Amino acid sequence: MRIALGIVAGETPLDIVLTGPAVHLLDEDTDDLVDGDDIAKFRAALKKLGVSFHVEKDAAPAEASWNADGHPVAPITPDGIAALVAKAQRYLVF
Numbered sequence: 020m021r022i023a024l025g026i027v028a029g030e031t032p033l034d035i036v037l038t039g040p041a042v043h044l045l046d047e048d049t050d051d052l053v054d055g056d057d058i059a060k061f062r063a064a065l066k067k068l069g070v071s072f073h074v075e076k077d078a079a080p081a082e083a084s085w086n087a088d089g090h091p092v093a094p095i096t097p098d099g100i101a102a103l104v105a106k107a108q109r110y111l112v113f
Contacts, residue, residue: 020044020061021054022111027068034103035065036095038075041113045072046080047087059088066090073103 026033037044045062049055071091079085079094086092095103104110 020058020065023070024061024064024068027065027070033070034073034107035070036073036075036100036103037078038100039078042074042078042080042085045074045086045088045090045092047084062088062090073099075100 073095076094
């Protein structure tokens with residue numbers, strides 16, 4: 020997320036795709052994650068810049084504490100992810 024923020028701050032368009040356990044980066048409480056105390060700051064900055072998250076359709080938790088800050092989220096299928104990658108000039112995968 021920190022890297023994505025740096026890219027967006029440089030006015031380069033990007034798509035953020037969260038799959039599998041990565042969807043927990045939008046959990047309300049991320050303190051138990053690596054750099055969890057910074058994640059909320061990065062999310063807030065990305066939201067302020069209008070960056071939305073593509074979230075794997077079947078991976079998004081149903082709990083109310085998930086995406087409690089109301090970040091823009093677009094469900095995406097594996098085929099949709101493949102289409103994003105196919106049209107990208109560059110991509111980073113973590």
